[in-house]
Each structure stands twice: as C-alpha cells, then as structure tokens.
Amino acid sequence: MAWFLYLLECSDGSVYTGIATDVQARFDKHVSGAGARYTRSRKPVQVLASFELANRSSASSAEYWVKRLTPSDKRALAAGLRTLESVLPLPEPEPVAEDEPASP
Structure with a gap:
C-alpha cells in the first residue's frame, strides 16, 4: 500500500507536515478538528x-x-x-562482498 507525505498550509501561514494513505481524507480530518493537535488551532487552508x-x-x-x-x-x-x-539523507552504500580465496 502506498503512503504519502503531505504538506498543508495553515491559516497562520505555517506549514504542517504529515503522512497518510489518503491525503484528501486526512486533510478533511484536519479541517474538521479531528486531526493533529497542531492543526486544531491553526486550521488548514490547503494541501500544498x-x-x-x-x-x-x-x-x-x-x-x-x-x-x-x-x-x-x-x-x-x-x-x-x-x-x-x-x-533525505543519502542511502548507506551496500557492503562490497570480498572474493573468498579459492580452496586448495
């Protein structure tokens, strides 16, 4: 299942960051006051x-x-x-496997 990182513009000009599987449904929850505490006092205006x-x-x-x-x-x-x-940070490079010595 795909997940989304989303950015919301709030009524005070701040930008809220969150994750969800359905961005529109989550935005609607924020608007209704049932979302994160941060967005209860800073009503979301739009999905940026x-x-x-x-x-x-x-x-x-x-x-x-x-x-x-x-x-x-x-x-x-x-x-x-x-x-x-x-x-995002750069991914860790995968370790390079060393060749094993040939058996006698």
Whole structure:
C-alpha cells in the first residue's frame, strides 16, 4: 500500500507536515478538528503538496527529515524548487562482498 507525505498550509501561514494513505481524507480530518493537535488551532487552508512513498516506514522517515526544514524550505519543496530526495539523507552504500580465496 502506498503512503504519502503531505504538506498543508495553515491559516497562520505555517506549514504542517504529515503522512497518510489518503491525503484528501486526512486533510478533511484536519479541517474538521479531528486531526493533529497542531492543526486544531491553526486550521488548514490547503494541501500544498503530497509525495508518494512505497510504505509507511519510508513515509515516516521522510516525515522525520521534512519536519526539520524551515518553513521556506518546506514551501520550496512544495513548489518543486527542491526534490524530496534532496531532503533525505543519502542511502548507506551496500557492503562490497570480498572474493573468498579459492580452496586448495
């Protein structure tokens, strides 16, 4: 099942970051006041962007890194001036298997 990282613009101009399997349904929950505590006092105005990820684990990891961005960097990401990949840490290189010595 695909998961999405999403960015919401809130009524105070802040940018909220979250993850969900259905961005529109989650946005509707935020608008109704049943979403995150943050958006209860800063009503969401619109979805700025959403990014599809393979699974919940990768979505949670992306959320961790995007939440550390400044509001202007989040807006740049939403506008396509930055890529999601540019925000995430580089993947660890896979270890190179050494050739085993030939047996006698």
